[in-house]
Amino acid sequence: MKVNTLEQLPLPxxxxxxxxxxxxxxxxxxxxxxxxxxxSQELINAQKKRGATAQxxxxxTRAFIRSILSHYENLTPQQWRFGKGFNGKPFISxxxxxxxxxxxxxxxxxxxxxxxxxxxxxxxxxxxxKSDTYKLAPRYFSxxxxxxxxxxxxxxxxxxxxHYWTLKEAYIKACGDGxxxxxxQFSFTINDNKVxxxxxxxxxxxxxxxxHYLFHPTADHKMGLSISxxxxxxxxxxxxxxxxxxxxxxxxxxxx
Numbered sequence: 001m002k003v004n005t006l007e008q009l010p011l012p013x014x015x016x017x018x019x020x021x022x023x024x025x026x027x028x029x030x031x032x033x034x035x036x037x038x039x040s041q042e043l044i045n046a047q048k049k050r051g052a053t054a055q056x057x058x059x060x061t062r063a064f065i066r067s068i069l070s071h072y073e074n075l076t077p078q079q080w081r082f083g084k085g086f087n088g089k090p091f092i093s094x095x096x097x098x099x100x101x102x103x104x105x106x107x108x109x110x111x112x113x114x115x116x117x118x119x120x121x122x123x124x125x126x127x128x129x130k131s132d133t134y135k136l137a138p139r140y141f142s143x144x145x146x147x148x149x150x151x152x153x154x155x156x157x158x159x160x161x162x163h164y165w166t167l168k169e170a171y172i173k174a175c176g177d178g179x180x181x182x183x184x185q186f187s188f189t190i191n192d193n194k195v196x197x198x199x200x201x202x203x204x205x206x207x208x209x210x211x212h213y214l215f216h217p218t219a220d221h222k223m224g225l226s227i228s229x230x231x232x233x234x235x236x237x238x239x240x241x242x243x244x245x246x247x248x249x250x251x252x253x254x255x256x
Contacts, residue, residue, distance in 0.1 A: 002076040007247065009071045011099075011116055015236045016227060018122070019068050019112045020217060020255065021243065023060045031056060034063035034244055037077040060244070061110055065103060067244035068112055072099055077244070087178030102173055109221050119228040121173030123166040128220050133161035140168075142187035142200070159222075163190055163214055166224030171197070171212070174226040190214065207231060215239075218255050 011017060035043060038059065046058035066077035075094065083093040092099055100120050103112045107126040114120075134157065138146050145164050149157050167188045172181045185203040189196045195212040199205050208231050215223040217239075229235065240248040241255065 002078065004070050004074050004076045004079075006067065006070045006077075006245070008074070009248075011072050011114065012236075013116050013118075014234060015115065015238065016120070016225070017114045018215075018225070018237065018239045019064070019114070019242050019248070020239065020251075021060065021064055021110045021241065022108055022255075023057050023110055024108050026056070026060055026243065030243065031059060034059050037063045037066050037244065057105060057110065061103065061105060063244040064110055064242070065101065065112060068114060068242065069099060069101065071248070072114065073097060085176050087176065087180060089173065089176045089178070102170075104169075104173075104223075106221060109217060111217070111223060113225055115227060119174045119176065120226070121170040121175070122223065122225045123169035123173065124217065124221055124223040125162045125166050125169075126220055127159060127162050127222055133158045137161055137164075140165075140183045142184045144187045144189070144198075148189070160190075162222035163224070164188055166222050167195060167212055167214060167226065168224075170224040170226040171210070174210075174228055188212070211235060213237065215253055217253050 042062045046055050049055045049058050066080050069080055070077050081093045082090050085091055098116050099114060100116065100118060101112060101114045102120050102122045104122050104124045106124045109124055111122055111124045113122040137149055141164055149160060152160055168183050171186065172178055175181060185200045187198045193214055195214055197207050197210055197212060209228060211227050211229055211231055213225040217223050239251050239253055241251050242248045
């Protein structure tokens with residue numbers, strides 16, 4: 001039986017831990033060591049990615065998940081087992097584990113949210129990429145979101161687009177339904193980084209069932225998080241930077 005030697009961290013039911021890794025700072029020696037943490041299928045899947053950067057990030061992502069989870073349960077990174085639900089959302093298939101996690105990656109940043117018992121979704125986006133956000137917003141957002149976005153100065157609209165996009169992605173990931181949920185059936189309102197959600201009459205859900213958070217992890221990224229929990233329940237959110245199999249570091253955002 002392999003022994004888990006990683007530091008064990010507390011995670012009460014009212015806490016969310018967000019872990020961040022910048023893959024561009026992982027050296028070749030560390031990357032080679034991560035191969036030993038992955039299953040044979042994970043290694044095969046990583047090798048199928050197009051390009052060296054995509055392959056590197058796939059290996060780091062899987063090592064990242066496995067190592068993080070081992071900080072909360074007495075299992076080694078190699079002992080974790082995973083399945084996929086509707087629309088491919090991964091879940092832990094080991095017995096008697098109440099951890100919930102969700103992962104997202106963008107250029108130069110991979111993030112993972114961990115909690116207990118509550119469905120959770122996280123999304124991070126690289127805001128410097130070339131996207132015609134002015135055309136995307138009317139196509140995917142609710143009329144109220146489009147109205148709020150278009151009320152901003154023109155240059156700011158391209159940045160704040162990602163506030164709404166990351167929150168919407170986080171919500172549908174937490175639900176586990178992916179884009180089976182039309183993005184215009186729910187709407188976010190953002191005031192001074194405080195987030196509220198509303199639903200159209202075509203969506204059977206209640207704002208009372210959710211809490212949502214918006215983060216600015218770096219100058220180049222936006223990040224949204226949704227958790228299925230009573231909207232009035234006090235929650236604690238911590239953020240950590242990490243390299244798999246090493247000591248984590250509590251941080252405040254943005255990282256730079």
